[in-house]
Amino acid sequence: xxxxxxxxxxxxxxxxxxxxxxxxxxxxxxxxxxxxxxxxxxxxxxxxxxxxxxxxxxxxxxxxxxxxxxxxxxxxxxxxxxxxxxxxxxxxxxxxxxxxxxxxxxxxxxxxxxxxxxxxxxxxxxxxxxxxxxxxxxxxxxxxxxxxxxxxxxxxxxxxxxxxxxxxxxxxxxxxxxxxxxxxxxxxxxxxxxxxxxxxxxxxxx
Numbered sequence: 113x114x115x116x117x118x119x120x121x122x123x124x125x126x127x128x129x130x131x132x133x134x135x136x137x138x139x140x141x142x143x144x145x146x147x148x149x150x151x152x153x154x155x156x157x158x159x160x161x162x163x164x165x166x167x168x169x170x171x172x173x174x175x176x177x178x179x180x181x182x183x184x185x186x187x188x189x190x191x192x193x194x195x196x197x198x199x200x201x202x203x204x205x206x207x208x209x210x211x212x213x214x215x216x217x218x219x220x221x222x223x224x225x226x227x228x229x230x231x232x233x234x235x236x237x238x239x240x241x242x243x244x245x246x247x248x249x250x251x252x253x254x255x256x257x258x259x260x261x262x263x264x265x266x267x268x269x270x271x272x273x274x275x276x277x278x279x280x281x282x283x284x285x286x287x288x289x290x291x292x293x294x295x296x297x298x299x300x301x302x303x304x305x306x307x308x309x310x311x312x313x314x315x316x317x318x
Contacts, residue, residue: 124261124269124285124306125163127189128278128298129181130156138217141274142210142244145180156185159303159317160192166305166315167193167268174199175261176272177206186272197267204257205281207274208250211243235294238276247290250277255284278304286310 130152134141148156172193176186178201190196213221221228229237239247254277261269273281275298283293285306305313 123167124271125166126271126273126278126281126304126306127159127163127185128275128303129177129179129185129272130154130159130188131300132181134215139215140210140213140217140221141181142207142214143179144215148181148184152181153184153188155301155317156188157192159185160189162315162317163189163270163303164192164194167195167270171195171197171266172268172270173197173264174270174272175202175205175257176200177274177277178203179206179274182272182274189270189272202257204253205271205273205277208238208276209241209243209245210238211241211245213241213244233291233294235276251280251284254280257281258284282306282312286312 130148132146132148132152134146172195176182279296280293282296301317302314
């Protein structure tokens with residue numbers, strides 16, 4: 113728990129959706145629609161219990177990506193929380209659009225586009241997908257979301273998003289450079305508290 117109510121009133125929690133079948137298959141999900149696995153639903157329930165201890169009975173707004181895996185995770189989170197004042201589905205926190213690469217494995221990309229994932233910054237190849245979304249456009253829509261979501265300091269915010277989108281959201285919050293953003297870890301069993309001083313606290317879900 114945070115130390116005092118003044119801090120708790122400004123708590124922003126950033127979550128990634130639970131595991132999906134495409135995760136298990138090692139496929140890029142992007143804008144693909146994929147349901148949670150049993151393990152993904154279990155993780156969402158465990159995450160919800162940890163979040164409930166963090167936010168208590170305070171007023172809470174939940175913001176979710178419209179993609180199936182995020183909506184399912186949100187539904188599970190909501191079932192565990194009291195004090196949710198509103199739930200907002202926001203297209204701006206959808207995962208990056210991988211264009212032609214949506215749903216493909218790394219091996220399938222390498223076979224069809226040899227060398228496409230080579231060179232550059234760590235993870236930079238994500239933004240080079242044919243017909244996909246570039247880094248600047250991706251960061252811009254996420255930054256506009258963050259501007260809006262931080263306007264009301266008097267409620268908890270829970271953001272249910274995705275792996276790469278969550279990485280960039282953390283980078284925006286902490287004012288990181290592109291190389292530092294792309295170097296951020298994406299743990300499978302944790303969520304993040306975005307602190308008022310720009311810090312980021314990782315919370316493990318056991």
